[in-house]
Amino acid sequence: MDAISTHTLELARNLVPLVQKVHLVVRRWSGEPLKGVSVHELGTLPIRSVSDFIGAFLTMRRLSGHVDVVYTRSPFMTAGAVLGCGSAPVVYEVNGLVSDEQQLYGGVHRLVGWAAAVADRIALKRASHVVAITQGIRDRLIEMGVSFEHI
Secondary structure, three states: OOOOOHHHHHHOOOOOHOOOOEEEEEOOOOOOOOOOOEEEEEEOOOOOHHHHHHHHHHHHHHHOOOOOEEEEEEEHHHHHHHHHHOOOOEEEEOOOHHHHHHHHOOOOOOOHHHHHHHHHHHHHHOOOOOOOHHHHHHHHHHHHHHHHHOO
16 A cells, blocks of 8 residues: 555455455556456645545545555554544555654654654554554564564
8 A cells, every 4th residue: 555566556456356346546546447447546745644644534434444454564554544444454564764764864853753653653553454564674673662562
């Protein structure tokens, strides 16, 4: 559930034979229609993180009761999804922590850094499962208090 990438498209394509319906939630869709996949565009607001959070929250509310599992790679979308999806499990793939990236690159308004830290905490605490793509990220998550069994 986020930007269209080969990873996201392959996941959606491979889920189609296994489930009745796949809902793909993206910021923008410029691809071809995918058989068995309903695409939901979040659109964009001037502040992408706010757009991701609100869009995911509203989309999950609209799809509530029709979603078996949510898979996301964005902390803002994850936070919106876990707060909006009801009881569906949420799997959050962590490619890096937005709050750490904000500190590394600097020059970001303090409010954006705060929002990133809050989104990271909500996403990590409320996701049903967390996937760390590297050992370093896994170690950082454990250092932050995410339980070993949760990752």
